[in-house]
Amino acid sequence: MTVKARIERIGEFVDQEVVLEGWLWNKRSSGKIAFLNFRDGSGFIQCVVVKQDVPEELFDLAKGLSQESSIRVTGIVRKEERSQIGYELTVTNIEVVSRTEDYPITPKEHGVDFLLDHRHLWIRSPRQRAILKIRAEVIKGMRAFFDENGFTQVDPPILTPSSAEGTTNMFETEYVNGENAYLSQSGQLYMEAAAMALGRVYSFGPTFRAEKSKTRKHMNEFWMIEPEMAYVEHKENLQIQEALVKYTIKHILDHCPTELKVLERDTAPLERVVAEKFPIITYAEAVKILQEKGHDFPYGEDFGAPHETELTNHFDLPVFVEKWPANIKAFYMQPDPENPDVILGADLLAPEGYGEIVGGSERIHDYELMKERFAQENFDDSYNWYLELRQYGSVPHSGFGIGLERTIAWICGIDHIRETIMIPRTLYRLYP
Incomplete structure (x- = not known):
């Protein structure tokens, strides 16, 4: 049975399928893999979507997600030494809760006044x-x-x-x-x-x-x-x-x-x-x-x-x-x-x-x-x-x-x- 988890306690669920509820912080993708930097308030984790392992529409959905869209991500917790938290999630499903467009704070540099206004x-x-x-x-x-x-x-x-x-x-x-x-x-x-x-x-x-x-x-x-x-x-x-x-x-x-x-x-x-x-x-x-x-x-x-x-x-x-x-x-x-x-x-x-x-x-x-x-x-x-x-x-x-x-x-x-x-x-x- 899939359980709801929080990133701060993700180490308790290694090799288990969990649901994380939160937001997309940012993403990057190649032709075959999409990397979603996901946050849920308790921490950040990388969610990996492998094209050959998921339906085509799910991979397209992952590639098309916009910054700060709220999503539920289902996947298998894996140990990953290169991760800052020691774990990552292999994605099996994504549900969009609310799609965000034109999020004001992007990865580019912003002035202090702009950031304080936001x-x-x-x-x-x-x-x-x-x-x-x-x-x-x-x-x-x-x-x-x-x-x-x-x-x-x-x-x-x-x-x-x-x-x-x-x-x-x-x-x-x-x-x-x-x-x-x-x-x-x-x-x-x-x-x-x-x-x-x-x-x-x-x-x-x-x-x-x-x-x-x-x-x-x-x-x-x-x-x-x-x-x-x-x-x-x-x-x-x-x-x-x-x-x-x-x-x-x-x-x-x-x-x-x-x-x-x-x-x-x-x-x-x-x-x-x-x-x-x-x-x-x-x-x-x-x-x-x-x-x-x-x-x-x-x-x-x-x-x-x-x-x-x-x-x-x-x-x-x-x-x-x-x-x-x-x-x-x-x-x-x-x-x-x-x-x-x-x-x-x-x-x-x-x-x-x-x-x-x-x-x-x-x-x-x-x-x-x-x-x-x-x-x-x-x-x-x-x-x-x-x-x-x-x-x-x-x-x-x-x-x-x-x-x-x-x-x-x-x-x-x-x-x-x-x-x-x-x-x-x-x-x-x-x-x-």
């Missing part, structure tokens, strides 16, 4: 499918890490009355009662409240920043994972971040070898990340390294992309840069008791030019100090609940945020962050 179709290509599969596995791996380490997922609100770091780069809307409301740029403040209830928590969801940035590392809608942990101080916070990154990279190496091959990703740098300890340097040490390497970089400024690349090239590993000047970091970050001008926080810079993927810190837990910060920031009453966290049962606590798309871009080794999400939202793009 992003809803572009994601069908092998490369884009591989990136989205890796995205799904990154999420799965991160969730597994948190599940295995005693974290509880909590979902903070997306509509907020204020911001975590100022409203200048936020999307504003009017709430149902006429008040100003904003699309969240971070769930961190709410997650601190959740940590006081559940100990170790994380959020995972979309964030929105109305920055007018056109760099390859920025989007206006992206996804963040934001853990917060009660009774965790700065050093332990870095240890947890490193463990999460290593766990995630190993998960991808173990579960996405085919996708990494499609992307032609050199996995040696990723394997090194799993195997070696991440270096930790202070901001002051980072500035010294940059200056010694010829950068005219003054103490007290944030790093740009060239500076982050220089630092990671120096170590050839993800590197923590800790103890930043307090005046260029957020109000809630705990000052270093040995030097209150710097904070107990760090950014994790990914190697190979990908830059910051994690930012975190120990949070201020002292009520009086937080009151001082509130006065300096001129906060209104919409932040009172956050101050109360320091008034009722405050404890040392820490947290961080890891940008999903930046992490995926690094793992995949791709140039632009816009390929790491299904439909990107960038400065000039709200379509499709």
Whole structure:
């Protein structure tokens, strides 16, 4: 009896007849054989139609199929060492479900704007499918890490009355009662409240920043994972971040070898990340390294992309840069008791030019100090609940945020962050 199969599990059906349901990606043919590159969403497989083994009308049908026509293909699964997946299908029948004409994205080169205008179709290509599969596995791996380490997922609100770091780069809307409301740029403040209830928590969801940035590392809608942990101080916070990154990279190496091959990703740098300890340097040490390497970089400024690349090239590993000047970091970050001008926080810079993927810190837990910060920031009453966290049962606590798309871009080794999400939202793009 012919069974329905998926390409991702095709190895379970060697020498059996199966039905695959999907689409024709492309084809080539000679006078006697037609090769159909078929996809079903779970993968790609070559389907071989041999003229002498099938009715003439079936061979003509195979040769006449158009790109992205939806079809059901019946055939015998064969081992094939030359195949990327190790198998191919010897076709015995084809049923056309829907014929496609004039598919816009052809094997020829297309401009980026054209491809983004057709992003809803572009994601069908092998490369884009591989990136989205890796995205799904990154999420799965991160969730597994948190599940295995005693974290509880909590979902903070997306509509907020204020911001975590100022409203200048936020999307504003009017709430149902006429008040100003904003699309969240971070769930961190709410997650601190959740940590006081559940100990170790994380959020995972979309964030929105109305920055007018056109760099390859920025989007206006992206996804963040934001853990917060009660009774965790700065050093332990870095240890947890490193463990999460290593766990995630190993998960991808173990579960996405085919996708990494499609992307032609050199996995040696990723394997090194799993195997070696991440270096930790202070901001002051980072500035010294940059200056010694010829950068005219003054103490007290944030790093740009060239500076982050220089630092990671120096170590050839993800590197923590800790103890930043307090005046260029957020109000809630705990000052270093040995030097209150710097904070107990760090950014994790990914190697190979990908830059910051994690930012975190120990949070201020002292009520009086937080009151001082509130006065300096001129906060209104919409932040009172956050101050109360320091008034009722405050404890040392820490947290961080890891940008999903930046992490995926690094793992995949791709140039632009816009390929790491299904439909990107960038400065000039709200379509499709």
